[in-house]
Amino acid sequence: xxxxxxxxxxxxxxxxxxxxxxxxxxxxxxxxxxxxxxxxxxxxxxxxxxxxxxxxxxxxxxxxxxxxxxxxxxxxxxxxxxxxxxxxxxxxxxxxxxxxxxxxxxxxxxxxxxxxxxxxxxxxxxxxxxxxxxxxxxxxxxxxxxxxxxxxxxxxxxxxxxxxxxxxxxxxxxxxxxxxxxxxxxxxxxxxxxxxxxxxxxxxxxxxxxxxxxxxxxxxxxxxxxxxxxxxxxxxxxxxxxxxxxxxxxxxxxxxxxxxxxxxxxxxxxxxxxxxxxxxxxxxxxxxxxxxxxxxxxxxxxxxxxxxxxxxxxxxxxxxxxxxxxxxxxxxxxxxxxxxxxxxxxxxxxxxxxxxxxxxxxxxxxxxxxxxxxxxxxxxxxxxxxxxxxxxxxxxxxxxxxxxxxxxxxxxxxxxxxxxxxxxxxxxxxxxxxxxxxxxxxxxxxxxxxxxxxxxxxxxxxxxxxxxxxxxxxxxxxxxxxxxxxxxxxxx
Numbered sequence: 001x002x003x004x005x006x007x008x009x010x011x012x013x014x015x016x017x018x019x020x021x022x023x024x025x026x027x028x029x030x031x032x033x034x035x036x037x038x039x040x041x042x043x044x045x046x047x048x049x050x051x052x053x054x055x056x057x058x059x060x061x062x063x064x065x066x067x068x069x070x071x072x073x074x075x076x077x078x079x080x081x082x083x084x085x086x087x088x089x090x091x092x093x094x095x096x097x098x099x100x101x102x103x104x105x106x107x108x109x110x111x112x113x114x115x116x117x118x119x120x121x122x123x124x125x126x127x128x129x130x131x132x133x134x135x136x137x138x139x140x141x142x143x144x145x146x147x148x149x150x151x152x153x154x155x156x157x158x159x160x161x162x163x164x165x166x167x168x169x170x171x172x173x174x175x176x177x178x179x180x181x182x183x184x185x186x187x188x189x190x191x192x193x194x195x196x197x198x199x200x201x202x203x204x205x206x207x208x209x210x211x212x213x214x215x216x217x218x219x220x221x222x223x224x225x226x227x228x229x230x231x232x233x234x235x236x237x238x239x240x241x242x243x244x245x246x247x248x249x250x251x252x253x254x255x256x257x258x259x260x261x262x263x264x265x266x267x268x269x270x271x272x273x274x275x276x277x278x279x280x281x282x283x284x285x286x287x288x289x290x291x292x293x294x295x296x297x298x299x300x301x302x303x304x305x306x307x308x309x310x311x312x313x314x315x316x317x318x319x320x321x322x323x324x325x326x327x328x329x330x331x332x333x334x335x336x337x338x339x340x341x342x343x344x345x346x347x348x349x350x351x352x353x354x355x356x357x358x359x360x361x362x363x364x365x366x367x368x369x370x371x372x373x374x375x376x377x378x379x380x381x382x383x384x385x386x387x388x389x390x391x392x393x394x395x396x397x398x399x400x401x402x403x404x405x406x407x408x409x410x411x412x413x414x415x416x417x418x419x420x421x422x423x424x425x426x427x428x429x430x431x432x433x434x435x436x437x438x439x440x441x442x443x444x445x446x447x448x449x450x451x452x453x454x455x456x457x458x459x460x461x462x463x464x465x466x467x468x469x470x471x472x473x474x475x476x477x478x479x480x481x482x483x484x485x486x487x488x489x490x491x492x
Contacts, residue, residue: 046153049128049226053160060167060215064108064174067208071178071201072101078185078197085192093188100181104174111166122168122219128226129161130247134239164219171212178205203327210334330371342367342375346467346489353479355428357385359398363489365405372409379403383423399425399444407454415454417467422447449473450485463491 075097083090136154182201332340344365352358362384367377381403385396405419423446430444452469467487474483 043150043153046150046157050153050157050160053157053164056215056218057160057163057167060164060171060212061108063208063211064167064171065105067204068101068104068174070204072097074197074201074204075185078189078194081194081197082189082192093185104177107174108167108170110170111163122165122216124226125161125165125219126247127230127243129158129165130243131230131239132158132161133246134242168212168215168219171208175205175209175212178208199327206329207333210329210331214334332369332371335369340369342369342377342491344377344379344465344489344491346465346487348485348487350482350485352388353481355479356398356425357387357394357396358389359386360384361401363401363403363487365403365489367405367407367491374409375407377405379405381423383425396427398427399423405450410453413456415456417450417452417454417469419450419469420448421450446477447473448477452485456491465489465491 075094079090079094079097082093132154136151136158182198182205186198344367346363346365347360348363349360350358360383361381363379363381365377365379367375369375379402381401383398383401385394385398387394387396401421401423403419403421405417407415407417410416424444425446426444428444428446448471450469450471452467455466457464465488467485467489469485469487471481471483471485474481
């Protein structure tokens with residue numbers, strides 16, 4: 001009997017030990033898999049993300065600094081005008097102006113503790129930041145399986161992401177504070193005629209608001225770099241739990257420790273009890289079924305909320321205290337130099353004359369949008385010769401051209417176009433010199449002054465245009481060319 005007892009406990013020990021070893025092997029395998037996943041994250045990808053968000057943070061800080069400087073200049077002008085009318089009030093009202101703007105400048109540079117008081121949430125930024133924390137923490141626990149250099153990269157990237165979030169929050173607070181200050185000054189000086197100064201201040205605040213909105217939209221857009229990094233992390237089972245506990249959203253709305261258990265539901269009303277209460281309160285309203293009546297009211301409320309949301313978005317933002325412009329905004333103002341460039345291509349043909357064959361001008365243009373209604377630009381063209389009719393087709397190079405132009409919106413899709421061009425025609429110059437034509441200092445160059453109308457329309461993602469232009473210099477050209485020029489093209 002004792003032998004059977006010892007044999008039983010021995011088998012039980014072997015079975016439990018084998019089960020433990022299998023579980024340990026399973027844990028080790030999972031650790032190895034996580035290590036492989038983290039190690040597969042390319043260093044180049046982390047470096048590009050680090051550079052991208054570092055530049056974004058720097059640009060936001062620069063934009064805020066420039067805007068604060070311009071606002072301070074507007075206040076200085078306001079103080080100067082007020083001093084001529086009431087010097088004591090000017091000193092009193094603007095006594096702490098310099099310190100006020102120094103404080104705002106310090107706010108955009110301070111990156112500490114902002115995420116803990118988050119009031120502007122950007123989902124993609126939260127996901128990416130939490131992912132880098134997860135990878136960094138996971139890699140640190142894997143006993144040297146992940147290179148130290150990669151962990152340092154992840155830590156640095158996480159710092160850049162936190163800085164961007166802090167800058168967005170600080171910028172939003174600064175915009176709100178400036179708006180409040182402008183209103184206070186306006187109220188204090190309402191008896192004076194300083195409408196122009198306050199309008200300029202309103203412009204600065206509004207364009208800053210639009211710039212912040214552009215940064216937020218950029219962060220919310222799906223882009224390949226971020227999606228590639230997040231795709232790797234989403235495959236790890238532990239990430240979902242980590243996200244629920246450590247994301248910025250989790251800090252804003254922490255879940256109870258007993259979430260998901262029966263204890264978390266104690267004290268809450270059931271669906272049946274709520275439905276009974278609604279039935280008693282809404283019974284007989286309009287003779288309709290209470291459930292149908294409630295559903296109808298919810299739909300009506302949803303439509304009204306959607307309409308209100310559209311009005312807010314059209315006005316320029318989603319904040320309740322957003323700045324409403326008292327002028328017509330220029331949407332190009334908040335764009336960078338490169339975003340305001342416009343690339344184009346057009347073609348123009350001309351029939352043959354006594355000295356030149358039929359030709360086509362292939363032109364490339366580069367425009368800069370001064371505003372939504374005006375564009376200036378330059379271009380160059382290459383002139384191809386086709387011969388003299390269908391019976392004499394001969395390809396030839398007939399010269400090049402330099403162009404400048406300006407487009408101003410007239411109404412809708414119709415624009416007024418003006419331009420000045422110089423065309424270099426070496427073959428024409430040789431023929432004119434051979435004919436001994438007088439009063440031509442450089443017969444190879446031919447000038448054109450153009451004015452006319454353009455029609456711009458969109459097909460797919462490209463903007464196409466038709467141009468009908470009058471060359472008022474054509475009457476002085478030798479040989480005289482057609483005064484009307486028709487061009488077709490598109491813009492990128």
